[in-house]
Amino acid sequence: MQYLDIILLAMVAAFIFLRLRSVLGKRTGHEQPPPERYSGKPLEDDAATDEKVVKLPHRKGSQDTLSPELRAxxxxxxVADRGFDEAHFMQGAQWAYETIVNGFAKGDREALRPLLTDDVFASFNAAIEAREAAGHDMHTEITDYRSAEIEEATFEDNVADITVRFVTEMVTFTKNSDGVVISGDPTTGKPVIDIWTFRRDTGSKDPTWYLSATRSET
Structure with missing residues (x-):
């Protein structure tokens, strides 16, 4: 009976790992894994994937009211990636957002590396190194998710870029080496608007959507 329990636990662990990897690639840590990606067989007609890039303007409103251009x-x-599903992508994007925000605050390069393009990782790593050199300690907590919406999408040469606008509330502050708060507020959350672009080469076997660009609005 004891060996049976061990086998069952191993099966459950393997199942959770596969679900986590399927949306945004390999990842190890203690975060809650995202749901499994939508899967299906490839479509026969992929002529639409040869069209040139389409960039969409900012769109406000519910994710259920996507513009015809964005839906297209x-x-x-x-069509290019039959495993793509908008709803599951958004769930995975929100998981990645929390993982990256927390990983950056903690200076957890192991958590960040599998989810970022080389350029974005280099930028994040430089900021972490500067913080470490100064002896500063950053703390961030997402206290509320207000919205997460697809804002733009492009598709060219089998590379998809999907931009998501995250509106959250965060408590974030930084302490110096003496433990004194030098920026931010440890008691009050503030609204944060982050606009992040996730990229995937649909012609690759790698299922990961990498964070390829970030900007913020105040």
Whole structure:
């Protein structure tokens, strides 16, 4: 009976790992894994994937009211990658957002590296190194998710870029080496608007959507 319990636990662990990897690639840590990606067989007609890039303007409103242009781009991504599903992508993007925000605050390069493009990782790593050199300690907590919406999408040469606008509330502050708060507020959350772009080469076997660009609005 004891060996049976061990086998069952191993099966559960393997299942969770596969679900985590399927949306945004390999990842190890203590974060809650995202749901499994939508899967299906490839479509026979992929002529739409040869179209040139389409960039969409900012769109406000519910994710259920996507503009026809944005819906068309997401459909082309689905044609190229039958495993793509908008709802599951958004769930994975929110998981990645929390993982990256927390990983950056903690200076956890192991958590960040599998989810960032080389350029973005270099930028994040430089900021972490500067913080470490100064002896500063950053703390960040996402206290509320207000919204997460797809804002733009492009598709060119089998490379998909999907930009998501995250509106959250965060408590974030930084302490110096003496433990004194030098920036931010440890008691009050503030609204944060982050606009992040995730990229995937749909012609690659790598299922990861990498964070390829970031900007913020105040």
């Amino acid at each position: 781009v997401l459909t082309r991504v689905h």
